Amino acid sequence: MTTSTGAAPSPGRKLNRIGLDVSQYRGGKTTLCAGCGHNAISERIIEACFDLGVDAKKVLKLSGIGCSSKSPAYFLSQSHGFNSVHGRMPSVATGALLANKTMAAIGISGDGDTGAIGIGQFVHLMRRNLPMVYIIEDNGCYGLTKGQFSPTADVGSTLKNGVVNDLPPIDTCIMAIELGATFVARSFSGDKKQLSALLKAAMSHKGTAMLDVLSPCVTFNDHEGSTKSYSYVKDHEEPLADLSFVPYFEDIAIEHEEGTTREVVLHDGSTIVLRKLDHDYDPTNKAEALRVVRETAGRGEYATGLLFIDQHKRDFCTTLNLVDEPLAALPVERTRPSRAVLELLMDHQR
Amino acid sequence: MATTDPALQPTAPTTGRTINEFSIQVATVNGSGSQTANLILIRSLFQMGIPVSGKNLFPSNIAGLPTWYTIRANKHGYVARKKEIDFLVAMNAETAREDVQTLEPGAGVVYDEPLNLKALRPDLSFYPVPFDKLVAAVCPDAKLRRLVRNTIYDGVLSYLLDIELGEMEKALTKQLAKKQKALVLNMAALKAGFDYAEATFGQKASFGAERMNTTAGKILIEGNQAAAIGCLMAGVTVVAWYPITPSSSLCESLIDLMRKYRIDKATGKATFAIVQAEDEIAAVGMVIGASWVGARAMTSTSGPGISLMGEFTGLGYYAEVPAVIFDIQRVGPSTGLPTRTAQGDLLSTALLSHGDTRHPMLLPSSMRECYSMAMDAFDLSERLQTPVFVMSDLDLGMNIWMSEPFPYPEQPLDRGKVLDKATLERLGAWGRYKDVDGDGIPWRTLPDTDMPAYFTRGSGHNEMGQYSERGDDYQRNLDRLARKFDTARTLVPKPEVDVVADARIGLIAFGTTHWAIVEGRDQLWQEAGLATSYLRLKAYPFTDDLAAFIDRHDRVYVVEQNRDAQMVALMRMELDPVRIAKVRSVLHYSGLPIDARSITDAVLAQEGLAVARAAARAADAPNAAGVGGE
Numbered sequence: 001m002t003t004s005t006g007a008a009p010s011p012g013r014k015l016n017r018i019g020l021d022v023s024q025y026r027g028g029k030t031t032l033c034a035g036c037g038h039n040a041i042s043e044r045i046i047e048a049c050f051d052l053g054v055d056a057k058k059v060l061k062l063s064g065i066g067c068s069s070k071s072p073a074y075f076l077s078q079s080h081g082f083n084s085v086h087g088r089m090p091s092v093a094t095g096a097l098l099a100n101k102t103m104a105a106i107g108i109s110g111d112g113d114t115g116a117i118g119i120g121q122f123v124h125l126m127r128r129n130l131p132m133v134y135i136i137e138d139n140g141c142y143g144l145t146k147g148q149f150s151p152t153a154d155v156g157s158t159l160k161n162g163v164v165n166d167l168p169p170i171d172t173c174i175m176a177i178e179l180g181a182t183f184v185a186r187s188f189s190g191d192k193k194q195l196s197a198l199l200k201a202a203m204s205h206k207g208t209a210m211l212d213v214l215s216p217c218v219t220f221n222d223h224e225g226s227t228k229s230y231s232y233v234k235d236h237e238e239p240l241a242d243l244s245f246v247p248y249f250e251d252i253a254i255e256h257e258e259g260t261t262r263e264v265v266l267h268d269g270s271t272i273v274l275r276k277l278d279h280d281y282d283p284t285n286k287a288e289a290l291r292v293v294r295e296t297a298g299r300g301e302y303a304t305g306l307l308f309i310d311q312h313k314r315d316f317c318t319t320l321n322l323v324d325e326p327l328a329a330l331p332v333e334r335t336r337p338s339r340a341v342l343e344l345l346m347d348h349q350r
Numbered sequence: 351m352a353t354t355d356p357a358l359q360p361t362a363p364t365t366g367r368t369i370n371e372f373s374i375q376v377a378t379v380n381g382s383g384s385q386t387a388n389l390i391l392i393r394s395l396f397q398m399g400i401p402v403s404g405k406n407l408f409p410s411n412i413a414g415l416p417t418w419y420t421i422r423a424n425k426h427g428y429v430a431r432k433k434e435i436d437f438l439v440a441m442n443a444e445t446a447r448e449d450v451q452t453l454e455p456g457a458g459v460v461y462d463e464p465l466n467l468k469a470l471r472p473d474l475s476f477y478p479v480p481f482d483k484l485v486a487a488v489c490p491d492a493k494l495r496r497l498v499r500n501t502i503y504d505g506v507l508s509y510l511l512d513i514e515l516g517e518m519e520k521a522l523t524k525q526l527a528k529k530q531k532a533l534v535l536n537m538a539a540l541k542a543g544f545d546y547a548e549a550t551f552g553q554k555a556s557f558g559a560e561r562m563n564t565t566a567g568k569i570l571i572e573g574n575q576a577a578a579i580g581c582l583m584a585g586v587t588v589v590a591w592y593p594i595t596p597s598s599s600l601c602e603s604l605i606d607l608m609r610k611y612r613i614d615k616a617t618g619k620a621t622f623a624i625v626q627a628e629d630e631i632a633a634v635g636m637v638i639g640a641s642w643v644g645a646r647a648m649t650s651t652s653g654p655g656i657s658l659m660g661e662f663t664g665l666g667y668y669a670e671v672p673a674v675i676f677d678i679q680r681v682g683p684s685t686g687l688p689t690r691t692a693q694g695d696l697l698s699t700a701l702l703s704h705g706d707t708r709h710p711m712l713l714p715s716s717m718r719e720c721y722s723m724a725m726d727a728f729d730l731s732e733r734l735q736t737p738v739f740v741m742s743d744l745d746l747g748m749n750i751w752m753s754e755p756f757p758y759p760e761q762p763l764d765r766g767k768v769l770d771k772a773t774l775e776r777l778g779a780w781g782r783y784k785d786v787d788g789d790g791i792p793w794r795t796l797p798d799t800d801m802p803a804y805f806t807r808g809s810g811h812n813e814m815g816q817y818s819e820r821g822d823d824y825q826r827n828l829d830r831l832a833r834k835f836d837t838a839r840t841l842v843p844k845p846e847v848d849v850v851a852d853a854r855i856g857l858i859a860f861g862t863t864h865w866a867i868v869e870g871r872d873q874l875w876q877e878a879g880l881a882t883s884y885l886r887l888k889a890y891p892f893t894d895d896l897a898a899f900i901d902r903h904d905r906v907y908v909v910e911q912n913r914d915a916q917m918v919a920l921m922r923m924e925l926d927p928v929r930i931a932k933v934r935s936v937l938h939y940s941g942l943p944i945d946a947r948s949i950t951d952a953v954l955a956q957e958g959l960a961v962a963r964a965a966a967r968a969a970d971a972p973n974a975a976g977v978g979g980e
């Protein structure tokens with residue numbers, strides 16, 4: 001994500017490296033339910049942008065339709081936002097970033113928006129490795145239409161009225177890894193530290209960063225019997241590593257204790273530090289990532305953290321060999337061929 | 351006339367020969383490689399200065415099903431499909447007999463000898479040709495014969511119809527310039543066909559070609575190619591599409607053009623992005639995303655894709671985001687007849703998506719308009735901040751047409767109302783959906799500029815772009831959008847009107863129907879003394895010219911290529927009942943391009959003049975047998 005340096009911090013208010021205080025990263029007042037996981041995620045996005053010193057003018061916010069998709073109205077009010085149609089945000093984001101590849105994009109979707117109506121566009125977004133952060137605010141249900149099951153609901157999970165889900169869930173992280181996303185993570189809206197680090201890392205990644213963030217719906221899916229409730233997720237979260245993020249502009253020496261940490265240095269020079277927990281986890285190993293996510297899910301647990309990263313695959317704008325300037329800003333002299341070209345074309349047809 | 355013994359025949363043209371007024375139909379099997387042979391026929395007539403047109407009637411199939419190609423040469427310049435076939439080239443065993451039965455008396459038939467057709471009708475001229483024998487002689491490699499066989503009929507027709515062999519060779523050379531081996535083989539086949547015909551038939555056909563001077567400087571091109579050149583010249587930067595007949599060749603042409611002419615010289619990088627999307631929903635979504643950020647973006651599709659684009663089109667309308675969408679119309683609801691032509695998407699496109707929506711549509715009828723309206727569409731779409739549709743069709747998009755060369759665009763691009771510092775200062779304050787100029791068009795801001803950001807949404811919003819479910823906010827917005835649509839009326843291309851002083855009857859048409867109207871009006875005048883005025887629509891919404899035209903006439907016939915009189919339905923939405931009472935319909939929906947005869951007959955029938963014409967026709971041609979039609 002593009003960052004720029006601004007005025008030096010003045011004492012009093014806490015200012016970031018471009019001289020802004022956190023309020024300048026806020027959005028409109030949320031209209032989501034109090035306690036909704038989605039609000040917590042918005043807070044983390046605000047913090048991450050503040051901490052990184054993101055220039056809001058260089059950010060596009062995109063979403064589909066759902067409670068989750070309303071969130072972009074609640075952060076970064078100085079960024080342009082587009083609350084599009086249900087399940088089709090990936091295509092809008094694709095067009096937007098092709099039109100201006102110098103922008104950073106944060107897409108917010110829901111598990112219904114992505115896993116049901118939008119699964120096709122999701123699949124192709126992952127394949128293309130469009131450089132953007134794609135967040136699924138995953139609550140296992142359709143919040144905005146009042147609590148029906150979504151495709152990420154687990155087998156045996158129940159609705160409030162007792163209806164049992166009998167279809168297997170779609171694991172969006174497994175899909176994303178298999179389809180070619182180059183940064184895949186799972187987190188929990190209640191895990192401040194991990195989510196913040198992941199968001200900052202995702203924003204520093206060059207390629208599609210897909211984050212599935214478990215985000216309980218307190219109104220329709222927070223009861224006993226739900227596998228997406230606060231208490232269930234809290235009890236069944238299994239972090240793969242203790243994760244921290246060191247931005248490129250911070251001069252912090254990373255403690256090395258042989259065999260206990262792994263570091264992933266990102267494109268912009270920032271570093272993800274993974275401190276070993278039960279066992280050593282290597283997020284650059286695709287087969288291992290898939291195995292671990294599956295195995296953990298099989299135990300009814302959620303493997304969280306950075307599941308997979310590939311820093312070698314080209315992002316979509318690079319694949320298309322776009323000029324350095326935004327296509328949207330090219331002057332007519334560069335987009336309308338000359339009179340001679342038209343004459344040549346006419347000659348071909350004679 | 352039966353086949354003749356060459357030894358006994360003089361090589362002199364038939365007396366009373368019809369010159370530069372004939373149609374040729376080539377009936378082959380799809381995938382048998384007749385494309386080149388047919389193009390050579392068209393090109394050589396064109397090079398002889400004779401007005402010519404071609405219609406490819408092909409199946410939705412890669413190989414094996416019957417396909418027909420009709421070529422019309424006409425000294426008067428009529429280029430619409432002609433119903434009657436004067437000369438058949440029967441290469442397809444499966445359809446040959448039926449093809450022969452539908453010919454007008456006096457027609458000629460070149461056929462593959464083993465088909466043995468000559469006993470079928472006594473009133474036709476038959477020319478059997480042993481294609482296999484001839485091709486074996488010129489092409490020893492059996493595997494290549496398929497690519498050469500059809501060129502033999504070009505040679506045969508060159509002789510029989512006096513289409514100059516030299517022009518055929520020139521056309522062949524142009525067509526196969528990069529394939530030397532194929533060129534040599536085809537040249538030999540051409541000559542073999544000519545020599546065989548000369549040696550065998552002696553007498554030429556009762557139709558023939560003679561050099562004219564009407565095509566100098568003109569080009570031959572397909573509408574999709576013309577539209578692609580228009581998009582190139584409009585400075586399009588983002589293209590997203592999903593393959594569908596008959597639209598694919600538009601984006602495919604555009605890809606070729608962009609790769610050639612839009613690579614930055616200094617860096618070797620692309621000044622464009624073209625994406626083959628996962629479906630039409632994604633294609634139009636990408637166009638909307640790109641246009642929202644300020645790029646010129648387009649997609650191209652056909653009916654099924656238009657149906658899928660509904661929801662996004664409504665978003666574009668309500669959130670006021672530009673988008674240029676080409677609809678190369680094909681036949682039918684559902685999959686329909688994918689390779690046949692129609693004007694059947696008008697109503698569904700004009701009102702595409704739920705809620706109250708209206709979309710401007712441009713209606714090209716020529717190669718020049720495929721080109722210029724592509725550019726108009728981008729200007730209008732950015733000016734009006736709304737999706738604009740270009741309603742082409744298969745006939746226009748995929749068939750070859752003559753055209754004057756395209757003029758270089760002299761106008762600067764119209765990028766519409768994009769807020770900048772000076773405007774903001776002049777306006778004082780800015781609201782995304784505020785009508786500050788009284789034309790219903792608000793000012794928009796673009797990301798990555800120093801103008802204020804806003805939140806674009808398809809949900810309810812007020813003038814400031816804030817979320818709102820208030821009835822008055824909604825209504826005010828919808829009324830402004832209606833005002834904006836009225837502004838569109840003043841910006842879209844005006845119709846072309848030809849008012850004939852004493853005409854009581856007016857004809858209205860648009861798109862490819864135009865060419866059959868040109869000829870039909872002449873027929874109405876020549877055959878029944880019926881003078882007609884004509885208005886050719888170039889766009890929706892309608893301009894004032896439409897009402898004025900109806901007012902001038904007692905009865906107005908709207909001729910269109912669909913079952914439900916869709917253009918009349920759109921007129922009904924805005925014309926008063928007195929005017930609508932004057933409107934009648936002539937409808938054509940067989941999937942074949944509309945022809946003049948069908949229009950003439952339908953108008954005469956509705957005017958109660960059909961009997962008079964039939965009598966006049968019988969008097970003209972007292973010996974004609976009652977066979978023909980389709």
Ligand SMILES: Cc1ncc(C[n+]2csc(CCOP(=O)(O)OP(=O)(O)O)c2C)c(N)n1
Pocket residue numbers: 065066067068069086109110111112113114137139141142143144145150217
């Ligand atoms: C085409 C279409 N179909 C249905 C809907 C209704 N709808 C709105 S939001 C939604 C589901 C949202 O669920 P999810 O994406 O999981 O988001 P959440 O509200 O749970 O955050 C549905 C079905 C719609 N807006 N558009």
Ligand code: SF4
Pocket residue numbers: 031032033035036037038067068139143144216217218219220
């Ligand atoms: S309904 Fe559920 S998802 Fe929607 S805002 Fe309320 S808690 Fe959040």
